[in-house]
Amino acid sequence: xxxxxxxxxxxxxxxxxxxxxxxxxxxxxxxxxxxxxxxxxxxxxxxxxxxxxxxxxxxxxxxxxxxxxxxxxxxxxxxxxxxxxxxxxxxxxxxxxxxxxxxxxxxxxxxxxxxxxxxxxxxxxxxxxxxxxxxxxxxxxxxxxxxxxxxxxxxxxxxxxxxxxxxxxxxxxxxxxxxxxxxxxxxxxxxxxxxxxxxxxxxxxxxxxxxxxxxxxxxxxxxxxxxxxxxxxxxxxxxxxxxxxxxxxxxxxxxxxxxxxxx
Amino acid sequence: xxxxxxxxxxxxxxxxxxxxxxxxxxxxxxxxxxxxxxxxxxxxxxxxxxxxxxxxxxxxxxxxxxxxxxxxxxxxxxxxxxxxxxxxxxxxxxxxxxxxxxxxxxxxxxxxxxxxxxxxxxxxxxxxxxxxxxxxxxxxxxxxxxxxxxxxxxxxxxxxxxxxxxxxxxxxxxxxxxxxxxxxxxxxxxxxxxxxxxxxxxxxxxxxxxxxxxxxxxxxxxxxxxxxxxxxxxxxxxxxxxxxxxxxxxxxxxxxxxxxxxxxxxxxxxxxxxxxxxxxxxxxx
Numbered sequence: 314x315x316x317x318x319x320x321x322x323x324x325x326x327x328x329x330x331x332x333x334x335x336x337x338x339x340x341x342x343x344x345x346x347x348x349x350x351x352x353x354x355x356x357x358x359x360x361x362x363x364x365x366x367x368x369x370x371x372x373x374x375x376x377x378x379x380x381x382x383x384x385x386x387x388x389x390x391x392x393x394x395x396x397x398x399x400x401x402x403x404x405x406x407x408x409x410x411x412x413x414x415x416x417x418x419x420x421x422x423x424x425x426x427x428x429x430x431x432x433x434x435x436x437x438x439x440x441x442x443x444x445x446x447x448x449x450x451x452x453x454x455x456x457x458x459x460x461x462x463x464x465x466x467x468x469x470x471x472x473x474x475x476x477x478x479x480x481x482x483x484x485x486x487x488x489x490x491x492x493x494x495x496x497x498x499x500x501x502x503x504x505x506x507x508x509x510x511x512x513x514x515x516x517x518x519x520x521x522x523x524x525x526x527x528x529x530x531x532x533x534x535x536x537x538x539x540x541x542x543x544x545x546x547x548x549x550x551x552x553x554x555x556x557x558x559x560x561x562x563x564x565x566x567x568x569x570x571x572x573x574x575x576x
Numbered sequence: 577x578x579x580x581x582x583x584x585x586x587x588x589x590x591x592x593x594x595x596x597x598x599x600x601x602x603x604x605x606x607x608x609x610x611x612x613x614x615x616x617x618x619x620x621x622x623x624x625x626x627x628x629x630x631x632x633x634x635x636x637x638x639x640x641x642x643x644x645x646x647x648x649x650x651x652x653x654x655x656x657x658x659x660x661x662x663x664x665x666x667x668x669x670x671x672x673x674x675x676x677x678x679x680x681x682x683x684x685x686x687x688x689x690x691x692x693x694x695x696x697x698x699x700x701x702x703x704x705x706x707x708x709x710x711x712x713x714x715x716x717x718x719x720x721x722x723x724x725x726x727x728x729x730x731x732x733x734x735x736x737x738x739x740x741x742x743x744x745x746x747x748x749x750x751x752x753x754x755x756x757x758x759x760x761x762x763x764x765x766x767x768x769x770x771x772x773x774x775x776x777x778x779x780x781x782x783x784x785x786x787x788x789x790x791x792x793x794x795x796x797x798x799x800x801x802x803x804x805x806x807x808x809x810x811x812x813x814x815x816x817x818x819x820x821x822x823x824x825x826x827x828x829x830x831x832x833x834x835x836x837x838x839x840x841x842x843x844x845x846x847x848x849x850x851x852x853x854x855x856x857x858x859x860x861x
Binding site for chain 1: 617698702796820837
């Protein structure tokens with residue numbers, strides 16, 4: 314999933330720019346096809362509003378603040394849930410790798426719950442915490458924790474024995490070693506686990522908001538769809554989809570930056 | 577998926593079987609070990625039952641496990657259980673099969689033709705991390721409320737891991753294999769079907785193992801959003817009537833169905849790859 318621009322030996326800026334253009338040309342073609350199909354009435358405009366209509370609707374939604382307030386609500390839920398899952402997931406994963414009793418108790422539970430579709434919990438979190446932020450945050454936390462835990466566990470377990478031994482022989486205490494040796498060597502797999510969690514958080518957020526919510530992206534999509542303003546609905550759907558994709562890209566760049574010391 | 581497999585390996589599986597031991601001792605050992613491993617799950621079930629009966633929470637917030645199991649039993653006797661499981665599985669598996677065929681075909685085409693790669697590569701790499709479930713209302717708008725839209729949604733979500741796994745699998749084939757096949761006079765299409773596809777099979781199966789749980793999840797979420805029959809739809813109906821036993825019964829049913837699907841896929845993988853070196857590696861199912 315590395316972009317062509319990175320893979321190319323960046324000889325000149327022009328070169329890279331034209332390569333990027335060539336790479337993303339399929340999107341331009343798709344957008345053109347969309348506009349033409351909608352414009353010339355190949356399909357009815359209630360089934361497929363043209364791209365330009367969608368763009369206008371997007372600007373309107375931003376102007377009257379609906380996209381911003383609902384978006385902020387969604388991002389708040391995803392952010393808090395994801396943060397909780399990262400903190401608790403990392404701690405659990407490292408302890409599982411570090412203390413055998415923790416592993417014996419948690420591993421079967423992790424194995425049992427990992428393949429379980431977390432979206433099935435949507436109605437349960439509603440029973441527990443109602444229709445508001447709490448239920449979404451809980452859902453995202455529960456859904457995103459296991460990939461982080463497994464990533465941290467695999468990473469910490471793979472910590473180089475030689476490094477652990479030499480740290481110990483140099484007199485590092487148990488906690489010191491955990492922080493200085495185990496955590497850094499767990500980093501790559503841990504960060505990969507967090508990447509999975511990031512993608513999951515968007516999926517869980519949108520599905521829970523589509524099903525039960527009074528605020529947020531998913532709610533806005535459903536609301537606009539029910540009112541028949543399909544151009545607005547398309548605009549919000551594309552916004553969410555692109556946000557999810559952009560979050561992944563930004564995360565990848567950050568991840569590479571964090572892992573630079575390994576080279 | 578790779579993650580969970582590592583977790584599995586690491587449980588230092590069963591203690592090694594000494595050649596001197598009798599088969600009975602070995603069986604006893606294995607039984608004891610699996611009892612130890614399932615202990616936390618049993619404890620969790622007991623804790624659920626006791627916590628729910630302790631009076632700290634109402635039975636609406638957490639119905640006792642025994643009540644939930646009774647409810648599942650009643651659903652089974654009434655036949656709704658099988659209807660719902662059948663419908664959900666039908667949507668998930670039809671979608672999964674379409675995604676499998678289309679995904680492998682697209683992956684092979686992208687590996688072979690530069691034009692296909694040029695057109696689809698950016699679309700796949702942008703589409704993979706997208707929360708595709710957001711497109712659900714659009715798919716409903718186009719295809720209606722019935723099975724077609726749910727299956728289309730499953731295909732849309734499950735196809736991405738299959739395509740990327742197929743491309744990665746074909747790209748990872750050893751050059752020597754291709755060269756010797758060419759040397760023996762293999763034509764292009766023979767090379768693709770008889771050499772590249774089997775050689776890429778382990779990777780493709782990994783992609784399918786990722787895609788299968790996705791198919792189930794998307795089917796359930798689509799049912800939840802649209803209502804009607806199926807495991808997800810039944811849960812939402814229970815939830816509307818504040819019937820929390822029904823909701824928890826749905827969770828247990830979905831968890832069991834998901835677990836069986838994932839395990840079944842792992843078994844199938846071992847069967848299909850019996851000729852491959854990975855099959856002789858120790859792995860516990």
